[in-house]
Amino acid sequence: MGAQSFQLKTAMRRALLLLAAGSVAACAASYRKHGYVPSDEQLAEVVVGVDTRDSVAETIGVPGSSGVLNDSGYYYISTRMRHFGAAAPKPVSRDLVAVNFDKNGVVSGVQRFGLEDGRVIPLQRRVTSSSVQDKTFLRQLLGNLGNFGPGALLDE
Numbered sequence: 001m002g003a004q005s006f007q008l009k010t011a012m013r014r015a016l017l018l019l020a021a022g023s024v025a026a027c028a029a030s031y032r033k034h035g036y037v038p039s040d041e042q043l044a045e046v047v048v049g050v051d052t053r054d055s056v057a058e059t060i061g062v063p064g065s066s067g068v069l070n071d072s073g074y075y076y077i078s079t080r081m082r083h084f085g086a087a088a089p090k091p092v093s094r095d096l097v098a099v100n101f102d103k104n105g106v107v108s109g110v111q112r113f114g115l116e117d118g119r120v121i122p123l124q125r126r127v128t129s130s131s132v133q134d135k136t137f138l139r140q141l142l143g144n145l146g147n148f149g150p151g152a153l154l155d156e
Contacts, residue, residue: 035064035078037095043110046099051107056099063099073100091115 038060045059056074057063063074076097081089096113 029082029084031080031082031092032089033078033080035076036061037076037078037097043097043112046107046110048107048109053101053105056107073098075099 042060046056051059053074060076063076076099078095079091080093082092083089094115098109098111098113099107100109100111102108
């Protein structure tokens with residue numbers, strides 16, 4: 001019995017050690033990078049007052065975002081997020097490169113921003129809400145029955 005008891009204790013110790021190591025490894029932070037920001041060498045190739053929208057797209061790539069208006073700029077955004085256990089992901093670093101254009105589509109400026117330049121601005125997708133709220137198709141159809149009278153159907 002002594003040898004079997006020793007083997008059982010050794011197996012339990014190994015299992016406990018593996019469980020502890022797995023627990024510690026599961027709580028280690030992991031990092032993920034989202035987006036693309038051109039390097040300083042690529043940005044040095046963009047000449048203010050000379051390059052256009054097309055030449056910028058060829059030189060440093062198509063941006064992930066652009067301004068709402070046609071005369072607005074290109075925006076290259078990269079975010080590094082830290083995931084730690086069950087906690088919500090937090091931005092560790094965010095880089096933004098803004099390439100601005102004048103009304104003729106020529107580069108008027110290149111700016112780089114990071115988290116250290118100001119407050120964290122959460123990037124969100126905006127969705128336009130519809131005017132129909134909590135109404136199914138059938139409810140909308142039956143709701144219109146009281147909006148007109150039988151006299152509207154007769155030509156008088």
